[in-house]
Amino acid sequence: MLDQVPWERFPRGEHVREAIHLLHTKDSPVRTGTGVVDGMCANDMRAAAVLAVPFLIRIAADTRHPYRADALAEVSSPARARYFGVASRNELLLHRADAQDGDLYDDYGVEVTGYPAGWSVAAARAAITADIALLQPLLSDSDPSIRIDAAYTLATAADPDRAVRSSFRARFAVERDPIVRAALVLATAEATRTHPHSPTTAWIREKWRQRTQPPKVRLAAAIGWLCLTDEPVPEDLRAAVDDLATNERAQAMGALPWMAAASGSGETGLRHCVRKMLHPDQTDPEEHDDPWAPRR
Numbered sequence: 433m434l435d436q437v438p439w440e441r442f443p444r445g446e447h448v449r450e451a452i453h454l455l456h457t458k459d460s461p462v463r464t465g466t467g468v469v470d471g472m473c474a475n476d477m478r479a480a481a482v483l484a485v486p487f488l489i490r491i492a493a494d495t496r497h498p499y500r501a502d503a504l505a506e507v508s509s510p511a512r513a514r515y516f517g518v519a520s521r522n523e524l525l526l527h528r529a530d531a532q533d534g535d536l537y538d539d540y541g542v543e544v545t546g547y548p549a550g551w552s553v554a555a556a557r558a559a560i561t562a563d564i565a566l567l568q569p570l571l572s573d574s575d576p577s578i579r580i581d582a583a584y585t586l587a588t589a590a591d592p593d594r595a596v597r598s599s600f601r602a603r604f605a606v607e608r609d610p611i612v613r614a615a616l617v618l619a620t621a622e623a624t625r626t627h628p629h630s631p632t633t634a635w636i637r638e639k640w641r642q643r644t645q646p647p648k649v650r651l652a653a654a655i656g657w658l659c660l661t662d663e664p665v666p667e668d669l670r671a672a673v674d675d676l677a678t679n680e681r682a683q684a685m686g687a688l689p690w691m692a693a694a695s696g697s698g699e700t701g702l703r704h705c706v707r708k709m710l711h712p713d714q715t716d717p718e719e720h721d722d723p724w725a726p727r728r
Contacts, residue, residue: 434487442480443545444472452487455499466502473509474516476544478552481510485559492578493566504570504581505689510556511588513540513549517696519704520712524694525622525659527588528553561589564596571603571616577687579603579612583619584689590626597623597632610646611687617649618690621656633660640669647676648685651702658709670710677706 434453439445451468469481469488485507491497492504518524528539528550540549560567567589570582583603586596597620604616617639624632639645639653654673658665682702685691691701697717699707707714 437483439480439483442483443547444477445480445483448472448480448484452484455491455503456487466499466506469506470509473513476513476549478510478513478543478549478556479545479547482552482555482559485510485556486563489560489563489566492570492582501575501578501581504578504585507560507581508556508585508588508689510552511560511585512693513553515693517694517704519694519701519708521658521662521709524705525618525625525656525690527557527622527626557588557590560585561591564589568596568599571599576609576612579607579609580615580688583612583615587619587622589623591623592627594623594627594629597627597629601632601635610648611684613646614648614652614685615688615690617652618656618688621653621660622690624660628660633657636660640672647681651676651681651685652688655702655705655709665710673706673710677702 434449434456437449439449442448448468451466455466469484472478472481488503488507492500492507494500497503514528515523518526540553543549543552564586567582567586570578571586573579573582583600586599589596591597600616600620600623604613604620607613607616617636620632621636624636636653636657640650640657642650645653650672654669657669682700685702686695686700688701691705694701694704696704699717
């Protein structure tokens with residue numbers, strides 16, 4: 433199967449093929465092959481990375497594979513673009529418009545390789561959607577990090593019939609780990625932003641209002657709900673977030689890939705989201721990540 437893919441037709445395709453080959457070698461003494469897809473996506477080169485998605489999913493689904501967690505962590509990288517450091521209500525959890533026929537310059541722009549980025553993102557999401565049946569069982573995996581990354585990956589799938597979103601809520605009903613529950617809430621919100629569903633939006637609002645929910649769940653629900661509505665920030669939400677968003681919880685929620693991606697400029701992802709969503713008039717921290725800004 434690996435050799436049947438036309439890797440050579442894509443920039444750095446052979447490099448990706450070799451990485452997947454190394455990952456398939458289970459007895460390797462080190463994590464050879466990991467990080468390649470993530471690295472290429474970080475360098476805005478998704479076209480070849482997309483070809484790896486079905487292989488990474490199958491490695492992740494193999495409960496005997498020693499690097500399944502590493503593989504799963506990379507699956508959704510090609511399915512998201514321009515999301516690092518994003519923390520505003522308008523941008524967080526947003527899936528931009530996919531490329532349309534004849535439109536090379538969609539909302540994602542063009543990769544450094546010259547490929548329309550929207551094509552790569554759409555292809556990655558299509559590959560994830562095709563393998564929903566392999567990914568959904570991972571929501572019940574014994575490893576919490578697998579459950580989190582499975583939710584993060586499935587949140588990018590096309591879900592017009594709400595099957596994936598329903599699986600998030602079904603797992604939430606039995607999940608006991610607070611950080612995984614928070615991941616399921618954010619995954620539900622992301623899927624709902626793509627396919628709006630007012631009852632689900634109301635369910636998420638209920639979760640940040642429920643004092644019986646763990647603080648991490650309430651914080652995730654508050655952020656998710658803010659991304660699903662343009663209503664003014666309710667005072668009870670503001671009070672809840674101000675009370676719950678301690679430094680300790682902000683650090684702990686960095687285990688959520690949404691929050692890890694939203695971090696930057698010396699801020700945790702949670703702190704960045706709180707500042708952008710509840711205090712949009714505040715300026716960025718003095719320590720920032722802009723490589724073109726003048727240095728003192």
